[in-house]
Amino acid sequence: MKVLTIDDSRIALIQIEKIVREASSQDTIVIKTQDPEEGVRLALENKDDLSFILVDLNMDKLSGLDVIDKIIPEISPERIALLTANTQNSTKDEAMKRGVHFLSKESLKDGLKDILSGLLKVE
Amino acid sequence: MLLTEDQMDVLKELFNRGIGKSAEIISAMLDAPLSLSVPTLRLQSIHELGESFSSEDVIGIRQIFDGKYRGDAMVLYGRTSCLEVISALLGYEETPDDFGDLERETLSEFGNIILSSCLFEFEEALGCHLPTLAPAIVHGDFPDCFISKEHGNHLMTLTMEFSVSGSASTGHITLLLDPDDIADMASKMDAYLERLMA
Numbered sequence: 569m570k571v572l573t574i575d576d577s578r579i580a581l582i583q584i585e586k587i588v589r590e591a592s593s594q595d596t597i598v599i600k601t602q603d604p605e606e607g608v609r610l611a612l613e614n615k616d617d618l619s620f621i622l623v624d625l626n627m628d629k630l631s632g633l634d635v636i637d638k639i640i641p642e643i644s645p646e647r648i649a650l651l652t653a654n655t656q657n658s659t660k661d662e663a664m665k666r667g668v669h670f671l672s673k674e675s676l677k678d679g680l681k682d683i684l685s686g687l688l689k690v691e
Numbered sequence: 692m693l694l695t696e697d698q699m700d701v702l703k704e705l706f707n708r709g710i711g712k713s714a715e716i717i718s719a720m721l722d723a724p725l726s727l728s729v730p731t732l733r734l735q736s737i738h739e740l741g742e743s744f745s746s747e748d749v750i751g752i753r754q755i756f757d758g759k760y761r762g763d764a765m766v767l768y769g770r771t772s773c774l775e776v777i778s779a780l781l782g783y784e785e786t787p788d789d790f791g792d793l794e795r796e797t798l799s800e801f802g803n804i805i806l807s808s809c810l811f812e813f814e815e816a817l818g819c820h821l822p823t824l825a826p827a828i829v830h831g832d833f834p835d836c837f838i839s840k841e842h843g844n845h846l847m848t849l850t851m852e853f854s855v856s857g858s859a860s861t862g863h864i865t866l867l868l869d870p871d872d873i874a875d876m877a878s879k880m881d882a883y884l885e886r887l888m889a
Contacts, residue, residue, distance in 0.1 A: 577700050626727060653708040653711030654711035655712070655714070656717075656718035656725060
C-alpha cells in the first residue's frame with residue numbers, strides 16, 4: 569500500500585506516518601511533503617499507485633481544498649481525505665461536497681483505521 | 692530565531708490545533724463559518740508588534756497566563772469588527788454602537804473559549820501548566836495597553852487571523868511569550884518530538 573500525506577507541518581507528517589503504519593501495516597510506503605504544490609504533482613504522478621491521499625486543510629500557497637480540487641478530476645474522491653483540526657460543520661460540508669473523507673486530527677487513528685482497513689480488503 | 696525549525700513547527704502546529712478545535716464551538720456560536728489563516732511565529736520588538744495591527748481603535752480580550760511561564764493570550768479586533776461579532780453572538784439585528792455589561796460578558800466568554808482551547812493544547816502536549824487569570828476586555832493604544840509590563844523589548848508572537856464568513860469581521864488570535872521562557876520551553880518541545888518519533 570502506498571499513501572501520500574500533504575501537510576505543511578513536519579511534526580504533523582511524522583504523526584500521520586506513524587498512524588498510517590499502525591492503521592495499515594509497517595510495510596506501507598508513506599510519501600510525505602510539506603509543499604502543497606509538490607503534493608499535487610506527486611498525487612498526479614503516482615495516481616495509479618496511490619491507495620490513499622491525506623491532505624491538511626490549513627496550508628500556505630494552496631489550501632487542502634485547493635489541492636483536492638486540482639487532483640480530484642484524476643483521482644477517485646474515495647481515495648482522498650481532508651485532514652484538519654478545524655472540525656466546524658462548514659469544513660465537513662466542503663469535504664462532503666467533494667465526496668472526500670473528512671478526518672479530524674484529534675481522532676485520526678480511529679478514522680483512518682476504518683478507511684484503510686476497507687481499502688486493504690479491496691486490495 | 693531562538694528555536695530550531697522543528698521546535699517552531701511544534702509551536703505553530705499546537706497553536707493551529709488549539710484554535711482549530713475552538714473553531715467548531717465559535718462557528719456554532721456565530722452561526723457562520725470561520726476562516727482561519729496559517730499560523731505565524733515571529734520574534735518581534737514591541738514597536739514591530741504595534742505596526743502589525745493597523746486598526747486605529749483596537750479592542751481585545753486578554754488572558755494573562757502566569758505560572759512558570761508568563762505571557763499574554765489575546766483575541767484582537769478593530770472596533771467595527773468587534774461590534775459585528777458581538778452582534779452576531781447575541782443575535783442582534785442591528786450592530787450596536789457601544790458595549791454594555793452583556794456585550795462585555797459575551798465578548799469575554801468568546802475570547803475565553805478560543806484562548807483556553809489554545810493554551811490547553813500547549814499544556815497537554817508539552818506537559819506544562821499555564822494557569823490563567825480571568826479574561827479582561829482591553830481597549831486603548833496597541834500594544835502598550837495590551838501587554839504585561841514585565842515583558843522585555845522583544846516578544847515571541849504566535850498569531851492566526853480569523854474572518855467570519857458573510858461579514859467583514861476579522862480578528863487576530865495572538866500569544867505573546869517571553870523569549871527567555873520560550874528558550875526554557877524548548878526542551879519540552881524536544882521531549883514532545885521524541886515522544887512522537889518513538
